[in-house]
Amino acid sequence: MTEVALTDPTEAAQQMEKLQLQLQQWAKEYYENDSPTVEDAEYDKVYKRLQELEAAFPELVNPDSITQQVGGHKTKSELPKVEHDVPMLSLGDVFSMDELTNWMVNTQKSFTEELIYNAELKIDGLAISLVYQEGLLVQASTRGDGNVGEDVTSNIKYVDDIPKKLSEPLSIEVRGEIYMPKEAFVSLNESRERDGLPTFANPRNAAAGSLRQLDPLITKKRKLSAFMYQVVDAPRSLNIKTQSELLIRLSQLGLPANNTNAVVTSTTDVENYIVSQTNHRDSLSYGIDGIVIKVNNLSFHEELGNTVKVPKWAIAYKFPPEEAETIIQGIEWT
Numbered sequence: 450m451t452e453v454a455l456t457d458p459t460e461a462a463q464q465m466e467k468l469q470l471q472l473q474q475w476a477k478e479y480y481e482n483d484s485p486t487v488e489d490a491e492y493d494k495v496y497k498r499l500q501e502l503e504a505a506f507p508e509l510v511n512p513d514s515i516t517q518q519v520g521g522h523k524t525k526s527e528l529p530k531v532e533h534d535v536p537m538l539s540l541g542d543v544f545s546m547d548e549l550t551n552w553m554v555n556t557q558k559s560f561t562e563e564l565i566y567n568a569e570l571k572i573d574g575l576a577i578s579l580v581y582q583e584g585l586l587v588q589a590s591t592r593g594d595g596n597v598g599e600d601v602t603s604n605i606k607y608v609d610d611i612p613k614k615l616s617e618p619l620s621i622e623v624r625g626e627i628y629m630p631k632e633a634f635v636s637l638n639e640s641r642e643r644d645g646l647p648t649f650a651n652p653r654n655a656a657a658g659s660l661r662q663l664d665p666l667i668t669k670k671r672k673l674s675a676f677m678y679q680v681v682d683a684p685r686s687l688n689i690k691t692q693s694e695l696l697i698r699l700s701q702l703g704l705p706a707n708n709t710n711a712v713v714t715s716t717t718d719v720e721n722y723i724v725s726q727t728n729h730r731d732s733l734s735y736g737i738d739g740i741v742i743k744v745n746n747l748s749f750h751e752e753l754g755n756t757v758k759v760p761k762w763a764i765a766y767k768f769p770p771e772e773a774e775t776i777i778q779g780i781e782w783t
């Protein structure tokens with residue numbers, strides 16, 4: 450729509466107030482939920498319109514306007530798109546031991562030999578794909594919708610954990626989770642409070658918001674880390690047979706892999722692992738939102754296959770949402 454040139458200051462003030470509130474709402478969605486409801490282009494258009502009105506009526510500019518905050522507005526991240534040759538799947542969820550047991554019983558049905566599982570912490574971050582050619586990192590991309598993600602190659606070089614060069618000249622695609630350590634999250638939000646900027650709702654959103662930046666120097670200022678847990682077509686590309694071996698191999702290559710996994714067979718083993726890791730959760734320097742149980746034998750992954758969105762050979766046991774400190778704990782028992 451062509452904007453009508455406003456001449457009446459009262460009308461201009463009302464329009465500026467309306468645009469200001471709209472932009473603040475969109476910025477909040479982007480920062481706090483990492484789930485913007487508008488395309489970047491729409492945000493830019495409204496932002497520019499507010500700037501035009503502020504230029505035409507400088508006496509009406511609101512000092513709290515999003516245009517007046519240093520870096521307050523979103524950097525428009527129209528990152529280039531990357532198509533994933535092998536879709537980056539999500540994970541099916543279960544929320545109780547009963548459901549998890551049912552899943553394990555069902556999965557076992559497809560095999561005569563007793564299945565062995567690899568239990569892993571479910572890192573609360575965002576999934577990433579890293580393409581190495583002859584050992585050199587050539588591309589990094591986010592999962593996106595599973596088929597198309599965003600190219601974050603220029604930002605990933607500021608994630609210290611991720612090597613630019615593997616210890617062997619391998620050409621592989623490695624996948625894992627980018628996360629923001631708990632401490633980095635707290636200090637980032639403290640500095641944003643000080644600067645009057647919107648804070649991030651949780652470390653996962655902070656990691657997503659920090660990685661998916663058009664300006665790599667913003668990513669550079671944010672402390673991001675990573676744990677890798679998959680190599681596409683590992684049996685052929687690495688001659689690896691199990692998930693637990695894969696995690697060891699990733700470390701040997703110089704990639705960050707989480708070593709608190711456990712090779713388990715029975716539901717009792719799984720339950721013991723879940724209980725022990727739940728107790729250990731608060732002492733971790735990073736957020737976890739559950740436990741991932743995977744069939745350890747990689748050749749069975751092909752046999753079990755995937756649905757459109759999730760693998761049939763893995764499941765996520767999700768922790769109950771963290772209770773805010775319950776009142777009881779806050780009461781000084783006399």
Ligand SMILES: NC(=O)c1c(N)nc(OC2CCCC2)nc1O[C@@H]1CCC[C@@H]1O
Binds near residue numbers: 538540572592741760
């Ligand atoms: N967040 C994690 O710690 C994690 C993990 N330890 N292992 C996997 O295995 C993948 C392999 C194929 C599908 C799931 N996925 C994880 O996170 C997923 C990635 C995308 C959605 C979940 O966050």
